[in-house]
Each structure stands twice: as structure tokens, then as C-alpha cells.
Amino acid sequence: MFTDNFPFFEYKKTVITARGHTFPLRVFPFYIKLLKGRMPSCIKLEIETGKGKLMGARIFIIEDVSEIANLIAMYLSKAGMDALSFGTAEAALEKLRSDPPPDLVILDLNLPGMSGFEFLEKFRSEYKTTIPVVIVSARDADEDIIKTLGFGADEFVTKPFSPRVLVARVQANLRRQAATEAAAEETISFGTYTLLLNSCVLKEGAQKIALSAKEYAVLEYLVKHAGESLSPEKIYADVWKAQYGDITAVAVYIQRLRKKIEKDPSNPEFIKTVFGLGYCFSKESIASRQGAKKDA
8 A cells, every 4th residue: 555665665554564574563663673783774764864953843643544644653753753643633633722732734634523624724723823734645636635725734645655755745844844933933032931923832942841722822912911910801801712711710721831931830930910800921021022013
């Protein structure tokens, strides 16, 4: 089904064949470890790729066929990337709600439940993100390709595909994304931290601080309104986009943020409590802002 264009190494359904020996996909990584210095040169090259800025890139694989997802994940891992697989679009969306966003998404179109088309439309409209999305699908009709690109996909790869070529396309998209963000990133700095508003990331120096999507949204809102006293009701209405709900969620997220960015959460430097009213982000802590002007 998939070939790597080498006569002694190919993937067929649930097995991998290397130099005449057949192994189930799930045990192939252990075979590589056993080979060590005796590995075929092309496999060794795959393990040694991925050095530099793309190392550690976080990739979501949304694919319901586990053999295909495992194959893609294996190649990404050998290229130095961190791959997370999801059998449904709903599972990926749930992860997005609790964890930092990925650096790139690999998406199948024919999924159980929510389709790849629906996920892509929701991902682009709700998260307002420029994170690259690479479609990998057996649907190769012009209408399908045009539709996904119109919804915001960055690349369309048809099945069957070469895993090595897919990895190369992923790396190319990551390089383009990094260059775009570096040229156009809007930032706000406070203390030793920097908010990257375009890519929805918080950094301390070169280190990313792990924030869930909602934690980031609350922090960005507070920082953009630094110096203003904000009630929990106001924060909830503007961040959750709802007039009614569990207002205590605001206090929970404030507590989580303080644990992550304050040296002493009980005596906060940045997110201060305004007794009887709510919260205020310290305006004095804002060191600089680059890019677009502050929102009205």
C-alpha cells in the first residue's frame, strides 16, 4: 500500500519488510534498536534526520486507520518530531481544549463522526489560527481538493503516499510557518515572559510555557487589558463568549495561571486581586509591545 522506493524496505497493511524479513508494524521500532550499526543506510538516515529548529515540533495526526497513523507517527518520530494520534476529530478537539495547540495537523477526510471537512472548518473558525494543516486522503477528486484548500488546508497529499515525502512536506510547512511568524509576530512582553499573539504561545526566554487554549485566552485577555479592574463576570463574558455560566471557572483559571507564571502565587506580581471587584493585570509589568496596536 505504501512504498519508500527502496527494494528492501516497504510497508504493506500491518507489516514491514526489511531485507526479506517481515515484522508487524508495532514491533518494528524494536527491530531497529536490535540492528544498531547494522541497519540499512536508508533507515539510518531516517533516524538521523530532523535536527535543528524542527526538532520537537508537535504534530497532531487525525486518522482512524491505526496502521496508517502509526506509520506516519513512526516517521515523524524518527525525524525528531513529537506525534500525537487521534482516531476521531472529536478526540483531537477535546485535546485542543485542554492542551497547547500543535505546530501542525495531519488530517484525514473520511473519519467516523465529524468529518475532516467539518474539523477543518471548525479549527479555522474557532481557533483563528494559522497552524499548518496537511490533508492526507484517498479522496483525490478536484472538488475535494479545492474544498479543503478553501477551508484553509495548506497542503493535500493523496493516498497511497510515500512517508518520507510526507515528512518532507511537513518540514517544509513548519519552516514556512516559522518564517511567517518571525516576520509578522505581534508580541507583548512582561517580566521575563513574552506573549506571541499570532501563534498563541507564551514563552520565557526561548522556552515555551505549557498553557491550555483557555488558559492562554484568559492570560491574553488580562494582558491586553493591563491596568483595568475586571470582574469575573466581565472576563467570563468576553473570554467564554457567554453571558451566563459557571463564573467560578474564572477563579480556577486565574489560579492555574498564577501557578505557572508567578514566583509566589500567594503574592502575585502580575495577576493581582482587586478586592470586591475582581482582577487586574499589572500595567507596570508590561515591558514592551511590538506589532499591531492594542485592541479597542
